[in-house]
Amino acid sequence: MASSPLLVCVLLLCSCCLIALGGNERGFVVVPTSTSSPSNPAACSPAPQGMQCNATDEYExxxxxxxxxxxxxxxxxxxxxxxxxxxxxxxxxxxxxxxxxxxxxxxxxxxxxxxxxxxxxxxxxxxxxxxxxxxxxxxxxxxxxxxxxxxxxxxxxxxxxxxxxxxxxxxxxxxxxxxxxxxxxxxxxxxxxxxxxxxxxxxxxxxxxxxxxxxxxxxxxxxxxxxxxxxxxxxxxxxxxxxxxxxxxxxxxxxxxxxxxxxxxxxxxxxxxxxxxxxxxxxxxxxxxxxxxxxxxxxxxxxxxxxxxxxxxxxxxxxxxGAPSNNTAGFLFTPLHSVPKEPTFYLVNLTGISVGGTQLDIQPTVFSGGMIIDSGTVVTVLPETAYSALRTAFRSAMSAYPLLPPNNDEDLDTCYNFTGNSNVTVPTVALTYDGGVTIDLDVPSGVLLDGCLAFVPGPPDGHTGIIGNVNQRTFEVLYDSGRGHVGFRPGAC
Incomplete structure (x- = not known):
């Protein structure tokens, strides 16, 4: 399949995408289509040994x-x-x-x-x-x-x-x-x-x-x-x-x-x-x-x-x-905030988004309502202007692949047809939080949901959004109320 004319064409088109975005090849990841649009798996593969906790000397x-x-x-x-x-x-x-x-x-x-x-x-x-x-x-x-x-x-x-x-x-x-x-x-x-x-x-x-x-x-x-x-x-x-x-x-x-x-x-x-x-x-x-x-x-x-x-x-x-008592190596921390009169929710401040290694032009006031980080919400909800900028940049970077028509029964509006491709080239997406903490989402599991961009437009600019669980995949997400911060450790599971 690697030598097929179709794949050669796809790779050439993706090269054009790289050039259009400044040639930052580190901002793209080639992944098998089986992972960008996974089917329901038939067997369980336990997490690798030692990857289930940020601590040494684990025992069963x-x-x-x-x-x-x-x-x-x-x-x-x-x-x-x-x-x-x-x-x-x-x-x-x-x-x-x-x-x-x-x-x-x-x-x-x-x-x-x-x-x-x-x-x-x-x-x-x-x-x-x-x-x-x-x-x-x-x-x-x-x-x-x-x-x-x-x-x-x-x-x-x-x-x-x-x-x-x-x-x-x-x-x-x-x-x-x-x-x-x-x-x-x-x-x-x-x-x-x-x-x-x-x-x-x-x-x-x-x-x-x-x-x-x-x-x-x-x-x-x-x-x-x-x-x-x-x-x-x-x-x-x-x-x-x-x-x-x-x-x-x-x-x-x-x-x-x-x-x-x-x-x-x-x-x-x-x-x-x-x-x-x-x-x-x-x-x-x-x-x-x-x-x-x-x-x-x-x-x-x-x-x-x-x-x-x-x-x-x-x-x-x-x-x-509990939080690690001594070893927080590998974590990146951003301040944790609360929602007024709603102690249930955990709030962090998003300050920027990048696609393919290029920072999007989004004013900080767009994110002033903060983002609730939630284990139960699937897709991330962004303020309208932020979502529009993300969608435009992501579609441009993915222009080599046919965009599927909108589905009125779903909120996801950026879905792709990868039929005929054994591999696809997906741009990285990074979220930057308070304190200059930048989290590179896992590709493709933290960016795509069944071949669709895992973000949706939500409230007007300046209102609260939600960080969904797709964007959190493979990170150890540490909620540390005592120290007043949230930590992200990549590649934890």
Missing amino acids: SKFQTNSEVLSVSVTSDPNRASMPLAHRHGPCAPASVAATNRPSRAEMLRRDRARRIHILRKASGRRITLSDVGVSIPTSLGAAVDSLQYVVTLGFGTPAVSQVLLIDTGSDLSWVQCQPCNSSTCYPQKDPLFDPSASSSYAPIPCDSKACRDLDPDTYANGCTNSSGTSLCQYGIQYANEDITVGVYSTETLTLSPQVSVKNFSFGCGLVQRGTFDLFDGLLGLGGAPESLVSQTAETYGGSFSYCLPAGNSTTGFLAL
Whole structure:
């Protein structure tokens, strides 16, 4: 194929692109078309040894939960504990959540759009109201659950029972489905439901307790429940797509490995779930509010955590609690900010974008609203002027390839037909943050989503945008609230 007239023509055209952009050949990467538009992989390829954590002397630990052996990677750094992370629709996901009905790209983007709209409205301070779904729940919504893509496996209770949870930096309160949930009040999951009565460490939170009063009344608090004959604290969440979970606010031991557990972890024991939930056992909230795992473990881990999202769904990444105690080599740091009155979200300041090694002419005021960095949003949302400049430069650099016509069902408007090409030449895209920190996105996994530029236009200039998870792929992204910064370490998984 390397000597075919078609490929020679493509390479000549790409050379013209290089000349047009100043001849900076370092600003382009030649990649196989199988990686620029990947199909659903058939087998899981574990991450290379030593790439799952930014620490030395890793060792593997196993613990037996619910007749299933879970392998958890734990670092020798006493300030850190990490666990494998996988794409929920890929072959590396636990068998209990491996869905045969992977959503189409159009459906994935529809779900993603709902999440983006919700997050941006909430960040702007706009009021969000609930529809009448027959269950009394709080007046604020959580971000959409059906758009979440990455899962980890943890142990709940004593003895520990494995639960596969979606991770979400846009949510705070964690929850799992609990017995005596049945088919009419809960959605199907392959793992057995968590049974509080079988755990010696489970404790429901009384309704008149301080812990119940401290539950955010505008987001999660939902009064009391007397279903057991005792007045217990009740939580409730409705997500942006109108999925709901309601149950008993409780405490339990959360096991990360035989050596690492979180005692008295506050979570929702879900008794009523309605909506489009699919196979997973619950959700792990990694936001910045008091109800999140990050906040609850701040005394031990300093309010810090990191993750590495793999380049594709056929490899694994990791989720880690805590920041490296001594070794931050390889990280580039930018200041971490908060969204006013919305402690859930993590905000960074974007200052520039380059394509093919050439900085785009975008005024700094365009980015003045900041960018929420989010694990659950798929594609990055840029202010209008920034997106327009990026699209124009990227299309120019990719002019050797036919541009597909717009799809009215999708937001992505820069998609390519690579038919007949075994390799394609893709321009690099770099994001520059506060402090002059420039992050070269992984090519192609951090730039293209199924052959499409993984960015969409969003709010007007000066408003808040979102850094989606495609742009974060292969980086260890370290959220360090204690030190007030976010770090990026390339090539971490």
